[in-house]
Amino acid sequence: MKKILLLGIGNSGRADDGLGWLFLDEIEKRYPGIFAIEYRYQLQVEDAELIRHYDSVLFIDATQEKIPEGCAIRPCESSGSFYYSSHLQSPEAIVYLAEELYGRVPDANTLHICGYDWELGNRPLQAALENLNRALKLFHDTFFEIAVPASQEHKSEPVTL
């Protein structure tokens, strides 16, 4: 079986910015032990070292982008573009660094979940939670089906948060 890493980015104290972490919480409940899971406030350079140990990595983050379906999985292409801050890297830069430093790049994708509220608060908006539910279904129907043999599949349940 493939070694798969799910890397959730966000901040549970910032309303919809917590979607990436909530996604991981839900995956852990539904598919215990199948995926390696890591929570991040922000991606950092050393995550390049982490992802090289996996066959496949999915970066999950809330997005301000307006996606009609409420979420999207996209391929994550290696890119040397670098953000100005030390502690805020893009998934593309992490993939680039893994390639440059360790010569190994896992199959990388990003899962974007639409959010709307980024102020202080413990709970995402209901609309954002609905997008989370869609993201879980999308993950199951696409990424999960490819990544995990059929014999290990689990049913996707509605989110109750």
Next chain:
Amino acid sequence: MSRTITIDPVTRVEGHGRVTIHLDDQGKVDESFFHIVEFRGFERFIQGHPYWQAPNLVQRLCGICPVSHHLAAAKAIDQIVGIDPENLSPLATKLRKLLHYAQIFQSHALHFFYLASPDLLFGMDAPPEKRNVVAVAAENRDLAVKGITMRKFGQELIKALAGKKIHGTLAVPGGVYKTFKKKDRDYFLNGNEIPNIETMIEWSQAMVEFMKNYHAGNREFLDEFAAFPSGHLGTVKPDGALELYDGRLRAIDSEGKITLADVHSDDYAEYFLEAVARWSYMKFPYLKNMGRKKGWNRVGPMARLNICDYIPTPLAEKARLEYFAFAGKTVVNSTMYSHWARLIETLHCAEVINVLLHDPDILGEDDLVREGRYRQKGIGIIEAPRGTLTHHYEVDDKGMITRCNLIVSTTHNNDAMNEAVKWVANKVISKKDTITEGMLNQVEVAIRAYDPCLSCATQALGKMPLKAELYDHEGNLIREIIKN
């Protein structure tokens, strides 16, 4: 025509700052400021919470040095439950120290490899797209891999002790909540899964050698860039040895004369005051008896090497002696030596971690927490990666926090960073017809040497816009640079 140059935000520092340089109609620098415009609020926010929550709540000040806040607060809260540092159990003290030195080790590695090395490897006139760790990775793979691995080692050790790499918990009032397991310890000693502590020492030594060699080829730059006299502050053991976890406050002036003589942390408020400025949210601490203008001190690695009599680990002490021999001085006032001092401290931390990992006490099962007589005031002072960090709490008879005062390391360096900006403005930008991006970068290089953590210093919330602006003397925007 007079102009104002704004660098907003300053890059490759933790948090966001803004620099404005005001030129008169001759193009000469009139004034310069390093503004911190983030919101400050933790000191107020924490009031009304029970004292035992403080060590965990204050970690949220920062994602880079949460351990320092955790431990400084824990030391203060220990006093509220009646336990002074010398009365903490040896097990608790050693585990906390291990956590603390792991934190400094990984933070210094982050600063040198991720933030500072592009300045040193590529020079200040390198194009902006090259001045970052991705370019370091592309051109110096070995250095980048070592940097990442050293940071990982420190973070893994933090995780093993506190449960998480960021915002974990080890300290509780009067001690620690768990001990260290043999299998955890062996992970860092046997080298099977990650390079072991011996390798960390070896690599730290190599980095110090790198700086020595860099000095040989760039002496004038290191000696003169943003060099200015100032006081220096840090903590030492009673015998004058460098002490990062629990020492006495010592300050010296720019020539080495003692200005604060090994004062107990409980008495800090008798000696320090904090000033404010209308153009910055960051405070300006200074020594009361020397006044606002002369009483400010630099803190952090360079200051700590200046104020201590020796480093109590052999390899770092040897490196310290070479550092001062190369500098040709007994007190270094040259900003860029901060990078060198930081690497010597990195080596010191690796040596201390090695000693602690081999100490059987850290595997003890008993005497995790002690309790004494309840008090209503607690003060914890620690040497954080960026310098002297003070947490002071007062509580009511129900144990609710009624007052909190934080003097965060970066605020001590507030005046120093403003001096550094002024130095660059006067030496590099003043009277120049054209202001290049490389010139502006030199302002950032000077600030970056202090490894400022602006989020900590202001207890910030939110994020800043990303732009540089140039105004004429009438306030008209004549140039704007978007930096991301």
